[in-house]
Amino acid sequence: MNNLALVLTSDADHFERVRSELAKVSFDCLRCDRFVDLENSLKSSTPSILVVEDQSLPASQLDCLSSLMGSTGVPIILINRSEAGIDTASALECGLLECLTASMSESEFNARLRHGAHLAATLFPSPGEIKLSDDTRLRYRDHQLIGPSRTIRLGYLETQLLLALGCQPGKPVDRNALCQAAWKRSLLPGDRRLDIRVVALNQKLREATNGNLYIRGVRNAGYRLQATSH
DSSP states (O other), X not given: OOEEEEEEOSOHHHHHHHHHHHHTTTEXXXXXXXXXXXXXXXXXXXXXXXXXXXXXXXXXXXXXXXXXHHHHOOOEEEEEOSTTOOOHHHHHHHTOSEEEETTSOHHHHHHHHHHHHHHHHHHSOOOOEEEEETTEEEETTTTEEEOSSXXXXXXXXXXXXXXXXXXXXXXXXXXXXXXXXXXSSOOOTTOOHHHHHHHHHHHHHHHHHTTSEEEEEETTTEEEEEETTO
């Protein structure tokens, strides 16, 4: 199973560029549109690395990054996309793993991004597990869904789908994002394979949790994990 990277960016094209490069060094990427979404994801998952763009950070950017590293212990690669971004020297002094800028050549940007990811995977290995609820965990490195009722081994695609849902607790994940997580491509018109996989995964999730946790379809918004008590 690949390492996990959480990528904070509001730009879908920028996310695809980062995802493509990190895939070359065995990383799966999940996108967070807003800083609050990143904070929520970190409550239930421990990725190997965070890739953060300056434009998506609160006003006190450097203080925010320092606090994030201190509270999570997860290494951070910063990408300065604005002209008035965080000073590179200050970012590295703060403890960031890498600080990339838009002024770099494409080849240097990509190489340093991959190098930072290599360092993160080596020096700060992820435990490979996320918490789905109080009594249910997904061990995504060995594809095991561990619930109060039983432990079920999942297929690769099921693991990727549940990982994408579990890293955004309580938030609907759109169908295209789920398709990217599992098949690494956009959703095709009329393609129902995602829905078929979700139905099969939902059955396993209910079996493992005795029906206490399931995947709910959200009209015009995709799918989300939901507990029966909600």
